[in-house]
Amino acid sequence: MKKNYLLAPGPTPIPPEVLEALGRPIIHHRTPLYEEILREVRGGLKYLFQTKSEVLIFASSGTGAMEGAVTNTLCAGDKALVVEGGKFGERFSQICRAYGVIPIALPVAWGQAVNPGVIENVLREDPSIKAVFIQATETSTGVLHPVGEIAALVSRLPGTLLVVDGISHLGAVELPMDEWKLDVVLCGSQKALMLPPGLAFAALSDKAWEFVERSTLPRFYFDFKKELKNLTQNQSAYTPAISLVVGLAESLRLIRKEGLENILVRHARLAKATRAAVGALGLELYAPRAYSDAVTAVLAPPGIDGQKVVKILREKHNLTIAGGQDRAKGKIFRLAHMGYIDGADIVAGIAAMELTLHELGYKFEMGAGVKAAMKILVNG
Amino acid sequence: MKKNYLLAPGPTPIPPEVLEALGRPIIHHRTPLYEEILREVRGGLKYLFQTKSEVLIFASSGTGAMEGAVTNTLCAGDKALVVEGGKFGERFSQICRAYGVIPIALPVAWGQAVNPGVIENVLREDPSIKAVFIQATETSTGVLHPVGEIAALVSRLPGTLLVVDGISHLGAVELPMDEWKLDVVLCGSQKALMLPPGLAFAALSDKAWEFVERSTLPRFYFDFKKELKNLTQNQSAYTPAISLVVGLAESLRLIRKEGLENILVRHARLAKATRAAVGALGLELYAPRAYSDAVTAVLAPPGIDGQKVVKILREKHNLTIAGGQDRAKGKIFRLAHMGYIDGADIVAGIAAMELTLHELGYKFEMGAGVKAAMKILVNG
Numbered sequence: 001m002k003k004n005y006l007l008a009p010g011p012t013p014i015p016p017e018v019l020e021a022l023g024r025p026i027i028h029h030r031t032p033l034y035e036e037i038l039r040e041v042r043g044g045l046k047y048l049f050q051t052k053s054e055v056l057i058f059a060s061s062g063t064g065a066m067e068g069a070v071t072n073t074l075c076a077g078d079k080a081l082v083v084e085g086g087k088f089g090e091r092f093s094q095i096c097r098a099y100g101v102i103p104i105a106l107p108v109a110w111g112q113a114v115n116p117g118v119i120e121n122v123l124r125e126d127p128s129i130k131a132v133f134i135q136a137t138e139t140s141t142g143v144l145h146p147v148g149e150i151a152a153l154v155s156r157l158p159g160t161l162l163v164v165d166g167i168s169h170l171g172a173v174e175l176p177m178d179e180w181k182l183d184v185v186l187c188g189s190q191k192a193l194m195l196p197p198g199l200a201f202a203a204l205s206d207k208a209w210e211f212v213e214r215s216t217l218p219r220f221y222f223d224f225k226k227e228l229k230n231l232t233q234n235q236s237a238y239t240p241a242i243s244l245v246v247g248l249a250e251s252l253r254l255i256r257k258e259g260l261e262n263i264l265v266r267h268a269r270l271a272k273a274t275r276a277a278v279g280a281l282g283l284e285l286y287a288p289r290a291y292s293d294a295v296t297a298v299l300a301p302p303g304i305d306g307q308k309v310v311k312i313l314r315e316k317h318n319l320t321i322a323g324g325q326d327r328a329k330g331k332i333f334r335l336a337h338m339g340y341i342d343g344a345d346i347v348a349g350i351a352a353m354e355l356t357l358h359e360l361g362y363k364f365e366m367g368a369g370v371k372a373a374m375k376i377l378v379n380g
Numbered sequence: 381m382k383k384n385y386l387l388a389p390g391p392t393p394i395p396p397e398v399l400e401a402l403g404r405p406i407i408h409h410r411t412p413l414y415e416e417i418l419r420e421v422r423g424g425l426k427y428l429f430q431t432k433s434e435v436l437i438f439a440s441s442g443t444g445a446m447e448g449a450v451t452n453t454l455c456a457g458d459k460a461l462v463v464e465g466g467k468f469g470e471r472f473s474q475i476c477r478a479y480g481v482i483p484i485a486l487p488v489a490w491g492q493a494v495n496p497g498v499i500e501n502v503l504r505e506d507p508s509i510k511a512v513f514i515q516a517t518e519t520s521t522g523v524l525h526p527v528g529e530i531a532a533l534v535s536r537l538p539g540t541l542l543v544v545d546g547i548s549h550l551g552a553v554e555l556p557m558d559e560w561k562l563d564v565v566l567c568g569s570q571k572a573l574m575l576p577p578g579l580a581f582a583a584l585s586d587k588a589w590e591f592v593e594r595s596t597l598p599r600f601y602f603d604f605k606k607e608l609k610n611l612t613q614n615q616s617a618y619t620p621a622i623s624l625v626v627g628l629a630e631s632l633r634l635i636r637k638e639g640l641e642n643i644l645v646r647h648a649r650l651a652k653a654t655r656a657a658v659g660a661l662g663l664e665l666y667a668p669r670a671y672s673d674a675v676t677a678v679l680a681p682p683g684i685d686g687q688k689v690v691k692i693l694r695e696k697h698n699l700t701i702a703g704g705q706d707r708a709k710g711k712i713f714r715l716a717h718m719g720y721i722d723g724a725d726i727v728a729g730i731a732a733m734e735l736t737l738h739e740l741g742y743k744f745e746m747g748a749g750v751k752a753a754m755k756i757l758v759n760g
Contacts, residue, residue: 023399025394029577060444061620196624198621198624239442239568242570243402244578320407
């Protein structure tokens with residue numbers, strides 16, 4: 001017998017209701033039936049994004065929406081401030097360079113959050129900067145950036161947009177788009193939305209739509225304006241990923257049923273339990289002062305390769321988590337708690353982690369992590 | 381009771397084996413298990429494309445691969461000859477314009493195939509043309525273009541690529557990439573591949589890869605070279621549409637089991653049966669001299685709106701087909717026979733079409749279409 005467990009920061013486990021929807025006979029997208037589903041999905045996405053704006057849907061991975069956020073709002077030669085505190089921050093710079101936008105990288109040590117004061121200074125010194133790109137949660141480090149504070153600064157500047165990658169964040173951790181005055185918020189299907197990868201999302205503020213009107217970068221597949229026009233007619237510019245959209249309708253129903261506020265509380269509790277276990281085992285967080293409740297990055301103990309932890313967990317305990325990427329490879333391992341995850345998943349995950357660390361020769365009191373997690377799960 | 385039938389040119393019906401795969405618990409993509417699946421898929425796609433080249437896989441609709449075919453092979457200011465005989469031909473011109481490539485449109489009357497001699501003349505008169513873009517089957521008209529003959533011309537020109545949109549074609553009608561010396565062949569998941577929409581494919585000849593090296597157009601998500609590098613390691617540059625790739629492994633197994641040669645014979649027979657029914661009912665083909673075996677476009681009888689045929693079929697007979705697009709809207713309706721379709725589907729579809737035409741007041745001998753189709757299905 002082999003039961004598989006998944007605590008990775010994307011893909012995340014899929015609820016049976018959604019799996020069932022994914023396996024249904026396909027329906028045609030140019031039909032009233034599909035349009036009714038898309039109408040419901042539009043409402044559900046606005047609820048999730050906490051916005052009055054339409055949330056565009058693309059058949060692509062999240063990177064497609066990241067590209068679209070650059071190519072639909074900026075012009076060649078524009079300058080963009082990019083918070084580079086991990087692999088996904090760096091991706092925004094790469095996209096900018098690919099399209100002739102000048103990225104002004106703001107390097108942040110991996111595992112640390114950006115200081116909003118630094119962003120404020122950079123924007124004051126160079127008012128020509130057209131956009132700030134940032135991750136709400138930087139998946140590669142488990143860091144939570146202070147997006148709300150940054151938005152308070154950027155929203156005062158009429159010539160600068162704040163583009164927030166909420167891919168490993170939205171639906172797990174607070175990100176109220178309209179209340180915080182975020183200009184572009186991006187998301188992907190395979191995280192807190194409890195779906196397979198293959199859908200990307202982008203919502204734009206009125207200010208961002210004004211940038212779209214002036215933007216001259218080339219785009220076709222990820223053309224936000226064309227997609228908006230089709231979406232308001234409950235259609236898409238090109239053939240949509242129908243089965244994923246049908247699954248999305250189911251996952252949004254589950255989200256509405258639980259309630260976004262309750263969902264955020266659940267994620268906070270699961271993340272706190274995970275961190276408590278990490279501490280009880282004598283391990284350290286990679287982002288001790290700036291952790292996100294979406295994914296917990298743990299420093300591998302001295303002398304133990306983080307990649308080995310991942311490998312043994314997968315091969316011996318049927319649990320898939322994520323290792324470190326790029327410069328963090330081998331140094332950390334990452335336990336996610338996004339989406340269709342409950343306390344039992346966390347307990348099982350920590351138990352497997354304890355067994356794995358034990359096998360790798362790490363010294364600790366067996367069960368201490370699980371015990372610490374359970375205390376949080378019981379008492380909140 | 382309501383049973384749904386689908387004879388549209390995408391999406392097409394999905395076999396139960398594939399539906400089952402789509403509804404399985406998700407697996408992580410950075411694992412040996414997924415890499416083993418992708419290894420198998422790579423082999424299956426090469427079989428389907430009849431090529432030794434790698435077939436790139438993107439999480440997107442087919443239009444994404446069309447965009448990539450432009451942005452990865454050309455430079456701003458390059459000229460491209462675009463066969464414009466339908467909606468999808470026009471799309472290539474739109475993509476070219478979006479990226480600063482100069483499309484030289486070769487207009488072909490809707491419902492007719494391009495004359496290879498005209499292409500030869502244009503290319504002789506302007507040797508600076510860098511690429512020829514064409515649909516193998518133009519979905520919007522049901523036309524089969526003579527790609528083999530055109531390839532024989534273009535393959536002799538070292539400075540010109542032939543880019544073939546095989547989206548509504550590959551796996552239904554002959555398109556041997558290497559034998560015909562096609563430079564770029566594109567496909568999508570929701571046609572003869574019997575999958576939901578959400579995957580796009582692109583295979584490139586050695587000559588096309590040389591163009592990629594010299595191409596300077598901007599691209600990021602649809603970066604062919606980056607994707608190739610990852611694919612040869614059984615990975616993808618960005619998070620893949622995992623569930624669709626797992627489903628693809630199943631559909632490619634079905635394709636290998638039936639055998640490509642048998643599949644093409646089946647499609648030819650189903651298409652011939654459909655055309656026989658059309659003729660027996662006194663109806664006319666939209667492409668009487670250049671029909672594709674992937675989709676049959678039928679002229680609506682005088683005085684009958686093609687959109688009404690589609691609507692009644694859907695609402696009264698639970699059969700979804702496609703109407704005409706753009707300038708063909710109302711004038712035609714399209715019955716596809718791509719992928720998971722057998723003779724019973726065709727008979728049921730034609731019976732529903734007869735009932736619908738009868739309801740719309742069209743005069744014909746009831747059952748004549750079905751009878752004509754059955755004769756072909758029996759005798760081939």
